[in-house]
Amino acid sequence: MPTVPxxxxxxxxxxxxxxxxxxxxxxxxxxTACPPVRSLFDDGxxxxxxxxxRLNVQRGVATGRRVVxxxxxxxxxxxxxxxxxxxxxFGALFADMAVPEGGTVPAGRLLRPxxxxxxxxxxxxxxxxxxxxxxxxxxxxxxALPALEIVDSRVRDWDISIVDTVADNASCGLFVLGGSxxxxxxxxxxxxxxxxxxxxxxxxxxxxxxxxxxxxxxxAWLASSLAAMGDPLRAGDVVLTGALGPMVPAAPGxxxxxxxxxxxxxxxxxxxxxxxx
Numbered sequence: 004m005p006t007v008p009x010x011x012x013x014x015x016x017x018x019x020x021x022x023x024x025x026x027x028x029x030x031x032x033x034x035t036a037c038p039p040v041r042s043l044f045d046d047g048x049x050x051x052x053x054x055x056x057r058l059n060v061q062r063g064v065a066t067g068r069r070v071v072x073x074x075x076x077x078x079x080x081x082x083x084x085x086x087x088x089x090x091x092x093f094g095a096l097f098a099d100m101a102v103p104e105g106g107t108v109p110a111g112r113l114l115r116p117x118x119x120x121x122x123x124x125x126x127x128x129x130x131x132x133x134x135x136x137x138x139x140x141x142x143x144x145x146x147a148l149p150a151l152e153i154v155d156s157r158v159r160d161w162d163i164s165i166v167d168t169v170a171d172n173a174s175c176g177l178f179v180l181g182g183s184x185x186x187x188x189x190x191x192x193x194x195x196x197x198x199x200x201x202x203x204x205x206x207x208x209x210x211x212x213x214x215x216x217x218x219x220x221x222x223a224w225l226a227s228s229l230a231a232m233g234d235p236l237r238a239g240d241v242v243l244t245g246a247l248g249p250m251v252p253a254a255p256g257x258x259x260x261x262x263x264x265x266x267x268x269x270x271x272x273x274x275x276x277x278x279x280x
Contacts, residue, residue, distance in 0.1 A: 016058060019043040020051060024058040027171050030157035036114050039158050041166040047087070052169035059172065060095045069098040071241055073229070074152060075221045076173040077165075078214045078245030088165045091215065093225055094173030096241055102153070102179045107272040108253075113155040113176050116253045116273070119246035120199045120207065120261035122192055122218040123150035123180055130226035130236040140222045143236075146184035147192065149263040151271055152243050153177040154250060178243060181269035193217035196264045197247040201257055209248025218244035 023040040030037040044051045064070060077083055077091045102108060108116070127145030155176030158167050168174045192211045199207035215221045221244040226236050236242065253259065253273050260270040 020054045020058060023055045023170050027157045028059055034111060034114060036157055036159040039162050039167050040170050041164045044166055049165060049169055052166045055170035056172050063097060070095050071098045072096040073225060074173060074175050074243040075225050075245040078221050091221060091224060092169050092173050094175040096178060100177045102177050102271055104179060104182045105270050107274050108177060110255055110274045110276050115161060116153050116155050116176055117250040118253050118259045119152050119154060119250035120197045120248060121150045121152050121246055122244050123148040124222055124242040124244060126236055126238050126240045128238050131230055133227055133230045135223045135226035137219050137223055140219050141187060144187055146186050147266055148184060149181040149261055149266045149269045150243055151179040151259060151261055151269055179269055179271045181267050183267050185266050190265050192219055195266060197261060199248060199261045201251060201259050206251045207248040211247065213247050214245045221245045
């Protein structure tokens, strides 16, 4: 089971961290977006933004939520340039964020969801090293799956900087995993091709190379970063390695499906406003 890194003692948490964490948690609880939290920190203070994220992850664990892995964001060079950063970010995946393959996201569950297609890795062993290599990732990975990440922002109108998205658990919403495990033997993730459809129409395309050159590179970066924080990836963790193509807004009634060569497909729907699902 993953642990929460650098646990924050309540008496030692800076007021700005608590204020930002409270605002984002309240936005999630009430499904009412909050203003950007970046005004509470120095410009580009990613370290403090991660402290906000950790505090809300700790709060979730304290209420019984279970961390089952991590997601990687900002793997696209274009998005990195837009936010003025030169590396990805990450957030925590909770078990209650998982949507069954072919399932339906209930109306009102998210604020302004967007969908992106990714490669998910499921680990068979720990990745404890601060200098994690691609070979380490290959040896630790039990199998891969096609995945849909449903990103969301608790920040009003997606008006986010790097600080806002990191604090907001890397804009994580929900995730959907395909159900047919694929071992990495003979599967070159850099070369996989992705097509994402919405209601049968192609809306996004990309390849494994569009994710930091390969999803394995993204996973190695994440493993090194978490190990340096004292919270390494563990056996059984799910790792969403980052988008293979542009993310696409989702509306009530939409159905999304991605097909990733050599990995298969996965599908999810969004309930219309009158649905009870």
